[in-house]
Amino acid sequence: MAVVDGSDPYSRYFLEPRSTADLADRARLIETATSRCHTLVPLIKEIGTDALFALRRIGRALDASRGDTERSERISAFFDHCKTNDLAMSVAQTDVKGDRSLGPSAQPNPDSYLRIVERQTDGIVVRGAKVHTSCTPNTNELIVLPTRAMGAADSDWAVSFAIPVNTPGLRLVASPYGSHAGSEFDSPISSQRLMMETTTLFDDVFVPNERVFLDGQHEFAGPLALAFVDYHRFTAISYKLPLVDALVGSAALMADMNGISRAAHVRDKLTALISYAETLRALVESSAQRGTPDDAGVFVPDPLIVNIAKSHFAHGYHHALQQVQDLAGGLLVTAPGGADFSNPDIGPMLSSLLGGRDGIDGEQRIRAMNMVSDLTTREFGGYHAVLAIHAEGSLEAEKMMIARSYDSSRVVTYARKLAGID
Ligand SMILES: Cc1cc2nc3c(=O)[nH]c(=O)nc-3n(C[C@H](O)[C@H](O)[C@H](O)COP(=O)(O)OP(=O)(O)OC[C@H]3O[C@@H](n4cnc5c(N)ncnc54)[C@H](O)[C@@H]3O)c2cc1C
Structure with a gap:
């Protein structure tokens, strides 16, 4: 987990990728951590370092446009502060957005996008809110980024900074979703794991100059939002x-326990699920292999493949749930609870009668059923289902990025040749 490169050891999450191999290692690190957390990404280093990498790149571009190094120095100081102290970071990018068809300055409520309400000699004061901010109650620092591209009229909304989560005026309203976890028997994953989102209120929060990265330079709002997405969707x-x-x-587990592994429709469904999962894995690997360096030699994963991967995952997710639920059966939502199995009066009877194929007793089968139910049908399953569609950008955002990242000149040239035009 630690990088030992002559300086003090530091968490590998902070390692800026200098090669496609570094990108592949980062993907493996994130996959391994998530696997150990039973399908929930810890998200206290991953998203923050995505934002730090993006800030570095856009800070350089901003400084280049002004002929100074001020923002890069601020960003580097903050980067080092997080790295040296091994801090946990949340990222607040998504604004509440009000009427989605209008930009920030055209909103009936000017606070629909976080904005600067006062400029002081030593800093800025911001007001508004961000939504869906993951893990905020568990982190040290909150990094704020703009959600979208902005025009000149939106300058007061073009804002990016970082503050400790205990900054005066910053108020975290945690979502209660997922807080009704059952027992370890009934909800084997969600009784142990929870990712908490907050509606993050900025009640006239003062941000000192040294923590301000963007304050009105509207032409850099879109590039910063996209630079973050480059890393975060990977x-x-x-x-x-x-x-x-x-x-x-x-x-596969439920099919085996139910004694149906060899049925033709089961093989079809398992094959479809394997293809779904392994296509995603291949795309993750390919997006790292096809990564390219930015102006400072920091590698960026291929945005075309990253967005195809995210779109593939999100579009196939609910169909995958259908296949898993189909093979498991209705006990996903009707099985007796853990207390029934430990009741000496009925437990042994339940264990005998609710078993599956020879060798699988009722308790084993219901434990497996409960894991699948947790993952696919209960509050935690619902959380994962919405996370699949919306988190890290919704379906349309990925579609836009696929269209934007694809260079069609090669195929148009080919088509012209086939048509005998050239
Ligand atoms: C579990 C979870 C965790 C998250 N964690 C974080 C986090 O840590 N930090 C963070 O910043 N964000 C986070 N997000 C936010 C996530 O990136 C957003 O949910 C996503 O970008 C969609 O935004 P939204 O929820 O406001 O939905 P909306 O943008 O309102 O989308 C709803 C629908 O409106 C459509 N739509 C939106 N705008 C337009 C338009 N102009 N024209 C036409 N159609 C439009 C969309 O395509 C979609 O179909 C998280 C989300 C989830 C679900």
Whole structure:
């Protein structure tokens, strides 16, 4: 986990990728951590370092446009602070956004996007809110990024900075979703794991100059948002891998316990699930292999493949759930609870009658069923299902990036040749 390169050892998450091999290692690190956390990414280093890499790149571009080094120095100082102290970071990018068809300055409520309400000699004051901010109650620092491209009229909304989570005026309203965990028997994953999101309120928060990265330079809002996405969607597809593995494993396990492994329709469904999961894995690997260096030699994963991977995952997710649920059976939502199995009056009877194929007793089968139910049908399953569609950008955001990243000149030239035009 630690990088030992002559300086003090530091967490590998902070290693800026200098090669395609570094990108592949980062993907493996994120996959392994998520796997150990039973399909939930820890997200206290991954997303923060995605933002730090993006800030570094855009900070250089901003400084180059002004002929100074001010923002790069601020960003580097903050990067080193997080790295040296091994801090946990959240990233607040998504604004509440009000009317989605309008930009920040055209909103009926000017606070629909986080904005600068006052400029002081030693800093800025910001007001508004960000939503869906993951893990904020568990982190030290909150990094704030703009959500979208902005025009000149949106300058007050073009803002990026970092603050400790206990900064005065910063208020975290945690979502209660997923907080009703059952017992370890009934909810084997969600009774142990929870990712908490907050609605993150900025009630006139003062941010000192040394922590301000963007304050009005609207032309850099879009590039910063996209630079973050370049890294964060790669992180996302890496941490989807344990989840798709869990779905394939669940389907195979339930098919075996139910004694249906050799049925033709079961083989069809397992093959479809394997293809779904392994296509994603191949795309993660390919996006790292096809990574390219930016102006400072820091490698960026191929955005075309990253977005195809994320789109493949998100579009196939609910169909994959259907296949797993189909093979498991209705006990996913009707099985007796852990207390019934430990009741000496009925437990032995349940264990005998709810078994599957020879060798699988009722308790084993219901434990497996409960894991699959946790993953696919209960509150935790619902959380993963919405996370699949929306987190790290919704379906349309990926579609836009695929269109934007694909250079069609090669295929148009080929088509012209086939048509005999050239
Ligand atoms: C579990 C979870 C964790 C998350 N963690 C974080 C986090 O840590 N930090 C963070 O910053 N964000 C986080 N997000 C936010 C995530 O990136 C957003 O959910 C995603 O970008 C979609 O935004 P939204 O939820 O506001 O939905 P919306 O943008 O409102 O999308 C709803 C629908 O409206 C459509 N739509 C939106 N705008 C337009 C438009 N202009 N024209 C036409 N159609 C439009 C969309 O395509 C979609 O179909 C998280 C989300 C989830 C679900």
